[in-house]
Amino acid sequence: MKPLGEAAPAPLRAARAQDPAARYARVREATAALVRHLPIEDLTIQSMPDASPAKWHLAHTTWFFETFLLEPQLEGYRRFHPAYAYLFNSYYEALGPRQPRPQRGLLSRPPLSDVLAYRAHVDAGMARLLAERPDSVAGLLDLGLAHEEQHQELILMDLLHLYAQSPLKPAYARAPALPVGADPGPMGAVEFEGGLVEIGHAGAGFAFDNEGPRHTAYLAPYRLADRLVTNAEWLAFMEDGGYARPELWLSDGWALVQAEGWRAPLYWEEGERGWLAMTLQGLRAIAPHAPVTHISFYEAEAYAAWAGARLPTEAEWEHAVQGLPVRGNFLEDRQFGPSAAAPGQGLRQAYGDCWEWTRSAYGPHPGFRPAAGAVGEYNGKFMSGQMVLRGGCCVTPAGHVRPTYRNFFHPHQRWMFSGLRLAWDAEPHSRRRPREDGFAADVKAGLSQRRKALPAKYFYDAEGSRLFEAITELPEYYPTRTEIALLRDKAGEMAHAAPDGAVLVEFGSGASTKTRLLLDAAPQIAAYVPIDISASALEAAAASIRASYPHLAVAPLVDDFTRALRLPAAAAERPRLGFFPGSTVGNFQPDEVIAFLAAARRLLGAGAGFLVGIDLAKDEATLVAAYDDAAGVTAAFNLNLLTRINRELDGDFDLSAFEHLAVWNPAESRMEMHLRSKIDQTATAAGRTFAFRAGETIHTENSYKFTVEGFAKLAEAAGWRLERSWESPEPRFAVVLLRA
Secondary structure (H helix, E strand, O other), rough: OOOOOOOOOOOOOOOOOOHHHHHHHHHHHHHHHHOOOOHHHHHHOOOOOOOOOOOHHHHHHHHHHHHHHHHHOOOOOOOOOOOOOOOOOOOOOOOOOOOOHHHHHHHOHHHHHHHHHHHHHHHOOOOOHHHOOOHHHHHHHHHHHHHHHHHHHHHHHHHHHHHHHHOOOOOOOOOOOOOOOOOOOOOEEEEEEEEOOOEOOOOOOOOOOHHOOEEEEOOOEEEEEEEOOOOHHHHHHHHHOHHHHHOOOHHHHHHHHHHHHOOOOOEEEEEEEEEEEEEEOOOEEEEOEEOOOOHHHHHHHHHHHHOOOOOOOOHHHHHOOHHHHHOOOOOOOOOOOOOOOOOOOOOOOOOOOOOEEEEEEEEOOOOOOOOOHHHOOOOHHHHHOOEEEEEEOOOOOOOOOOOOOEEEEEEOOOOOEEEEEOEOOOOOOHHOOOOOOHHHHHHHHOOOOOOOOHHHHHHHHHHHHHHHHHHHHHOOOOOHHHHHHHHHHHHHHHHHEEEEEEEOEEEEEOOHHHHHHHHHHHHOOOEEEEEEOOHHHHHHHHHHHHHHHHOOOEEEEEOOOOOOOOOOOOOOOOOOEEEEOOHHHOOOOOHHHHHHHHHHHOOOOOOOOEEEEEEEEEOOHHHHHOOOOOEEEEEEEEHHHHHHHHOOOOOOOOOOHHHEEEEEEOOOOOOEEEEEEOOOOOEEEOEEEEOOOOOEEEEEEEEEOOHHHHHHHHHHOOOOOOEEEEEEEOOEEEEEEOOO
8 A cells, every 4th residue: 555645745724715615625635635745654553542543533534524414414425334433433422332542543444545535435425515505514514624623633743642652753744943933031921900701702603612602700800921931941840840849739740740750741851962852843952932832731730830820710811812813823834833932012822832721620611501412522521620721732723713712631631732821810900009119018017027127138228338338348347358369369260160152140240340350260251141130230230341341242130139030032052150259148048048049040050050159157256246347337337227217218216226236146157137226115117106125126137157068958959069169268258169
């Protein structure tokens, strides 16, 4: 028996035509074109119970038209073969027994030539029926053609699963590269007010029965991510132990991860130079900017939990896309894989690329009634134990989906092109109060605690920054000069951590003074990404670095360096070295250190290096003197926090009634700064009054002191390993090199 032919499949045109016969012919030809270039062997194998051989798909879609249209409607029609009702029925119980689904791959007979003859026989009958009585079968024709378009997608899904089992990793369609597009940029969010909304199909135009009836639903305010989650973002989840952290997973999902050893999406495999994925174009390197696909509902739920988000409900998704054009990367584009989100505002990738998991179980809309007869089994019988997906994918025929379209799969399944979009709850505009300044909120919260405390980040107004610069020049304050001396002495050795073409990512860059020592020692660094929350300070520092290093690409990132999720495009595809000098990491609690280091590892990526400055534990006298200098500069720095409260929050703190206190806490291995009330008193700030007892303190700062070994354990808990350390002479300070 010969293959169907060697020509590549022609562009598929399943768009609806006005003439029913022409419409029918186009959809049927599109199905045949999908497999015409493939050898027979590819069309007869069943790779798993959930998949079906392509030959079976060709026959089953034909059986549908024969069973539901020709036999009841075309006078004198004769079945092609009496056994085909058994062989190619899928799940219609009312029509009798059928070949078991897991055993469809055992059907070596009928041969492919007979299946093609079957298609020709039914197509001839349909041509007669549509010529004689097109209006009487219009509804069933719509259903049959939509059903066949579904099987066009299934054919490609099933072929991909089949090819993935082969050691040869064959390609369905050869191409030089998947057109995945450029970096889509950081993920944004689009906000929706919600309220009472209309959901479901109504009016003219075809829809499956499960899409209706239209009904009213209440939605709380919500936000949707403006694009799909990418492979690069999924890799960060994996590198953070996403598949090994039970707290992220639903119970059934965690049991499945354990039982089947999942550690990546389906079709991913680790190669010598990174992750690869089986695609319809063969085994390819992971495209970082393309949407992640072939994930189960359980995986999507776990990622959303890891990202501090959730999956959208199907009602939220449908409400959000209403009014958007149904355009996207569909089958006719012949990319055979998902693409990166294109630039734009609002929701992107609403249609095409990959099906989006929702958190909604597949069930009937209010008022749903299945159609009478066997055709009523089409959707309604599956409304149990499955989850809804929306939007279509890269192998969905164009024109097949619409805002109300409901796809559904079991939560463990992942051989389809399935991905995810994140969602979050939001407050209603009508209930929102003007956002309170973070300083005011933190002051009210901190001074309302039983043990009063204020965040150290508020030290640094203009006067506070000036005072801190003065502190760094005091004879008692050793950390700055000791670290600078260490960097001057060892920067050449530290520079070896930066490969050729590396990007240097500095966390909390400030004036970038210490950065220059590293840049001077490492001319191989090609790009510099300083991260700081202050846009003005960041741009000033970036401009200064640009002027001094004209051949260096400088791409500042305005963000909270403890929460940044994505680096600028200048860092794409470059090896990365993080830099966090100044022992600022000592301002974090130990659990916060681990959280920060884990976030930095996600941001920098696998294989990255991270240079971190840490102040080492030493004698109490040296430590206390560094935080309580004889000139009183540190005391003025601490008390300036109250001055700022008085100025910015309409406070009335009496600075003479408070004193600076610096103490060494050996149990916690940290220096603490406090403001101690000298008397019983009250003070007002941000519209609130706070009482202080004599001797009561406001805890304003911690500065943890480490050992190299102890810090290495914290880093290990965050997924880093200690590669090397450099230590200064007394008073001891260290810079450590961590490796992801």
